Amino acid sequence: MTTRKSSGKPRAAKPAVKAKAKAKTTGKAKTRVAAKATRKASAPKAKATKLDLELELPPPAAVAAAEPIVEQPAAAPVAAIEDFVVDDDTELAVVQSDAELANLFIAEALDHLGTIEAKLLELDERPEDTSLLNDIFRPFHTVKGNASALGIVSVERVAHKVENLLDLARSGRIQVGETEVDLVLRAVDVLSLMINDVGQRLAGQPRKATGAEAVTLVQQVEYLITGQLEAGPAVAAPVTETPAIETPVIETPEPAAVAAPDPGEEPALEHDRRGATPSRRRDDVPMLAATATAIKVDTRKLDNIVDVVGELIVVQSLIAQDPALSALVDGRLARNMAQLRRLTADLQRNSMALRMVPIRQAFQKVARVVRDQSRKAGKPIDLVITGEDTELDRKMVEEITDPLMHMARNSVDHGIEPPDAREASGKPARATVSLSAYYQGSHVIIEVKDDGAGLNTQRILESARRKGLIAPDANPAPEDIHRLIFEPGFSTAAKVTEVSGRGVGMDVVRRNIESLRGRVDIRTEYGQGTTFLVRLPLTLAVLDGLLVRVGSERCVLPAAAVRESLRPKPEQVHFVQGQPRMIQVRESVLPLVSLGSVLGMSCEALDPSAATVVVVEEGGSRIGLVVEELLHKQEVVVKSLGDSFSAVRGVAGGAILGDGRIGLILDPHGIVTMVRDGSRRAA
């Protein structure tokens, strides 16, 4: 924490002096002076000398004139736009001839950039950990090397410049602070854009104008390098006597945005520790053999394995239940069949596990959002991440990233109070956002928790009444009130959002999570913070289903949506225009429809009191579905019906049932919507 504050402060001064380049330079120079000074104070003597030799230390007199020295590189044209805009596609000549190679490069590079981003965020937390610099440098070097080998000049040039910066940082000649981390993060963004663009260009899309961004970036990198190298040693000698404790205080104007209370808090200790750590300490640590333990596989190949294994299970059970076979009474056969069953089940479990990846990649993106957003909003935040190794389906990880980012952004923007307000209410000025994932049965729970202001129940209730989301005289339980923030009408209006304290689009978050067959809950305490609990199935590939018969077909209803099933007594069914249209379940009256007729399947009209009614709940509304028969509960493997049936409503996919036939998996959301639309049309 201390490290963060001391390095955070100078940076926070930046916006204030941004208007004038000169002023900025001054600020920066001073900052570095301070940093260098404290570091030098305790750095090994040998190292200082080495630096001196290499950098031709200016006479101490130059200290006073630190300004002009630093300004000079900014004036010099360090990077011309031409260097980064290769107009024709000559740089793509190599990759164009080999699409596979190109895709490999792109996938690998983006992978590396992801790693780099994660490590940068760690570095932001622990700038003193120089091993992190190595972890960042290596993949960067690889990206550069690959780009260069393939002749993708623009990427190589940008990567090269940033690598220079990293190399200097690695060898301890540049001090790493937030500015540096920010810059390299930006470099990661720019490079990701450029590399994605390579893919787009290969696919025949026009080139995006990434050149200007690249040039700005490179200029900033060069500026930073020159600035640090010249400013650093320039003051190194004279300030060795300066008490380290003073430096952060005198050099920087107190920033209003980022509250760093207690500025004098033991910086000396911190710097001592840092100084005592030789920066090359872990240079010789052998590279982790991460690449050797993992291979990249096309997901289609995985899907094929899962498909075939699924069939194997079906065939295995068909054989096991074959009457001819069960007529044989043979101990050895029975043993072998049991063994076969165990092995196929094992194979299925393993093949399912192939699709599972740690949630880390989603958390990483959230971490980045929190970091950026906290800087932007001027709210210092500690992000605590736990359980990033929790594994779930790869597709889930991809799909949950956006909702998580949205929730985290909301927490930072609206949940967490400004530092002064926090202090006023007796909380630490630094807020904490925690992100955690853990297993619970066959589900994964993801928590996004903040220690901010919490939801204001009364205000939500008031605005919900104003918006007409609930009846004026309704008095729902607090939990139900909090859930109102997920209502579409609630959060879209900016004014309501303001009072509610939560941002736009929570309804989208809920919808996205529900489309993953998950649910989101809120726990909040006014003044203490809010926790979003996201509950997701481990995989979208397997579904807990309830098999029902409709006409001659068997359909699968997701068990999560089924509230109950009943054989209604005649007096429970209410008729409208001669048709059974409503059913009374305890005190509530629900719309009643025949599943077959909603879907538009051919089947005869059913007398509900002679059939089974399944009560399905979706998005808060419940309906009764008449089915011919309730068969049993079964875990099914979910398959897509393909694009051909994308316009079919009420059907989510297909499941291969025990006998090898396909049962349609129903989409409760679609069915409820269809019923609602249907009655609206009829009205």
Place this chain on the structure above:
Amino acid sequence: MSTATTGRFQREELVGKYLTFALGNEEYSVPVLKVREIIKIMDITAVPQVPEYVKGVVNLRGKVIPVVDLRLKFGFPAADYTERTCIIVVEVALSTGARMMGIIVDHVSEVLNVTTEEIEQTPQFGDEIQTDYMKGIAKVRGHVKILLDLDRVLGVDGTIAMPQPSAA
């Protein structure tokens, strides 16, 4: 008939091996390279809200594939499925990529090698007959075989659901 093309296609493009099959008394054919396999008619799971000719989906070794009854698609009267009724599993190129689909035919006949000389231009039938899914015709040993353009038969974008489902 002396032109080098048969409408949209060069004759040379149409030369090759074809799998021929029967619908009623007519002979149709599809390029052998498009055929993945031929299976006996099996239980088909009906999918709601689709045109009548889309019979539903089947499980082909763990893959869900749509099945189209070509008789109904081409306006023949429906016929009971027999021992000889087959599902030809073909690969169709759609705008969204290659897809496997099953087509139900009365029976499969043979594999033919069609030469340049045997290919004829698709005649103009007037408005009543749709010809855009015909690549051309081949006259082989006195019999006319219609060369099907499967990518068109099964819809350009592959969406076979009706645009306006009849809900509730």
